[in-house]
Amino acid sequence: MKFKKTLFAGIAAIVGASTLLGSNIASAQKDWPTKPIALVVPFAAGGPTDTIARLIAVPMGQALGQTVVVENTAGAGGTIASTKVARAAPDGYTIYIHHMGMATAQALYDKLPYDPMNSFEYIGQVADVPMVLLGKKDLPANNFKELEAYIKANGSKVTMANAGPGAVSQLCGLLFQSRMGVRLTNIPYKGTGPALTDLLGGQVDLLCDQTTQTIPYIKDGRVKAFGTTTMKRLPAIPNVPTLNEQGLKGFEVKVWHGVYAPKGTPQPILDKINAALKKALSSPDVVKRLQDANIDIAPMAKVSAKGLKDHLESEINVWGPVIRKANIPD
Template sequence: MEIKVKIKNFLFSGMTAALTASALLSGNAMAEKDWPSKSITLVVPFAAGGPTDTVARLIAVPMGQALGQTVVVENVNGAGGTIASTKVARAAPDGYTIYLHHMGMATANALYDKLPYDPMTSFEYIGQVADVPMVLLGKKDLPPNNFKELEAYIKANGSKITMANAGPGAVSQLCGLLFQSRMGVKLTNIPYKGTGPALTDLLGGQVDLLCDQTTQTIPYIKDGRVKAYGTTTMKRLPAIANVPTLDEQGLKGFEVKVWHGMYTPKGVPKPILDKLNAALKKSLNSPDVKKRLEDANIDIVSPDKMTPNGLKTHLEAEVNKWGPIIRKANIPD
């Protein structure tokens, strides 16, 4: 009799556990089906007004429309994006926190010791978004008038030439280091607290060179306030079609773009990721968004890159590209 009772209790406990698990799975499936049922937060790791924030705000509204909920941009700036990355990595994996970060996601491991997250494993991938090209600039009265003359000038003057950047780990610094590495020289690098002050001093003639984004430099190139020696893209930019690429001028394969990708915390269910990816693609295919990004000299990526695998593959390649350059230069030392 006692054995029969125990067997019945065991069977009842097993059935209860199975029913509980089934209910949880059913509840999760229902939650995924009904997602989103509230607003979504799009975290940006930099202050409002910059290129990454511009991209985020341009796609937030159409993404929200595609998802049927408001997408709210939240700026969490500081420590080169690591504060925001940590916040997102620790957020609930329910799809209500998404993240837009630029190429800093690929350089963080080489720049910072003991990150509280892993750029490659702490996030789910939604897709690449857009690229912001860069231009190698010189002050207005720098003697060289083209890239060939600049090469000769650099070889003759070396460390006497100053190259500004926006601080340790900034894309302008990485671009400058890659340029010096390819040229086989070491210039005098001058770090600033942001691209704004660096560009101001270039315009004022206090520094010689700067690698900067097109979103803020094209007007100065067009009015002749700075010299443009080459773009860091593989094709010429329509807005400044008269400026050759560095690749076509001899630095083969020289390409630096401030690329942007969209992520979520690790563990977000695939059905939700699929919805986010579909909303991202729809927003980037919006004629209004295309026009506004084009006006800001920001390039939308190709469809094959607007995918989780497209972003993952690109991130891995960028980690392998920039890690050795950063470590060799002892950044941020």
């Protein structure tokens, strides 16, 4: 009898402790955040992803009532930062912004210490940076039809620059070659800066690059623009047709960005972060500054867990076969 009383008392104590713990967790979630939040960026300061992160960090912090601190963790194509976030405490104080590299990592690296689809909670898409297929100024072709004929006539003699293995410029170029059914001579650089410099100097023939840094050169005629990688023409360069309308049906490459959290982050906290992200992307100042940089804000329907998850899965299916077929690095 004494044993039963002791057992029941022990059970009661455990139940009581569990109830108290549950109450404390619920209270913590309700009061969240009570300290600054780290927004991890997988690249060095100054790049497009870092720029977007810093634009949304301030209004997100204002919406949450705490400072959102941008934390740059560069290296290994974003996999160092991704691993760091995947292993972080799921308490909402570490969140993550990454671009389409989240979708290409599995095909680029043999063994990842995280699973892009299952090691994170999804918060929402953020913004897309369009790209343009560019040619050097003195390339004989003046439009896409002429470029197609020039490539078919010259094959591997045509050179295509990129920013190195796994870079978006490389992936865009490889997808272009795959859709065209050709194999060009791919020349890797240590970044799009030097690749663009050599294109401007006429040392390489082609480059697929982001609009954030190429539109001024297109407008002043220092490079030829053969097509945008979007479904619709870009307002900043309305006279440049899309590759889709010129025959490469469905050709779309955007440097898209999404916000994530460690797996297991409580839903009430995720909901608060999502609401803050939506508020930031609706801020007139953020909208203007992103538009000025030729960056497209994601539709609000995609600034959601489902929108980001569905898009990531779709992009993995697009880029996996392209990367494996190309046998990157190249």
